[in-house]
Amino acid sequence: MAAASLSRYRPGRITIKRSIVFVVVAGRLPQAVASAEKFNYLKQILMISLYQFRPAFGLPNASPFCMKVETYLRMAGLPYDCPRGASLTKSPKGKMPYIEDGDRRVADSSFIIDYLQQTYGDKLDAHLSERERAMALSVQRMIEEHLYWAAVYSRWVDDAGFKVSSRIFFSHMPPGLRQLVPQLARRGMKQQMHGHGMGRHSRDEIYALGCRDIAALAALLGDQAYFMGAEPSSLDATAYAFVANLIWIPIESPLREQAKQFANLEAYCQRMKARYYPA
């Protein structure tokens, strides 16, 4: 995914502008600069580096927050790459994702998108009224601050989900760590869920809360192409990342069953995939 990202995004106005700068700057660099160095130098100036977990589950990212930012970059037509070496310990806020743009480093998916909108402009939400923007923000918050925690439960606390998560997410680690790290991660997730409050509910209560959010999303989408109507908006970066991370992952849970019941959610994910991640 990371390597393919440079060639797959849809070129927008900003991309074209950056490409022109690339060519002009490349032409002016001294001959003495080796071409690989030149390429790396220019890439550093012109590419946004997205640091995130490695892809899993056949999705661009198994972290919905990482997939949200990658989807936004594609929707906005901004050139990016996903360098190796992303790590929670290097992340300014200890979570993924974060980006580097020149000498700017920004963490947290929402602050990243704010930064990108302020720096490169944003046509995606231009068609929304103030009221529609407020509604989109409320829906985004429901997904990220409520439904997310039910999904965390299904992956990290529920035994069936943890079995799959621990096997897939840590498969690259050496044998000893492969057993230890998932247990530590699980303990950390349980603590976070308890602090949030979601973790104090029973399994049935957590899934009931999450399922209501999913039904609300399906009702809100209705027969529209995108969450805010016929045209995509930045809310779709969040909605697609989170819904795909429910229905297209190999973890059986009441959340997945619920999401799969709504044909419009599946069709929506297919639509987003075809438009922003063409094969």
Ligand SMILES: N[C@@H](CCC(=O)N[C@@H](CS)C(=O)NCC(=O)O)C(=O)O
């Ligand atoms: N509010 C943050 C949330 C990011 C987040 O929770 N990332 C998770 C992955 S989905 C993470 O890095 N978890 C690692 C941890 O908590 O140790 C954002 O929007 O970026």
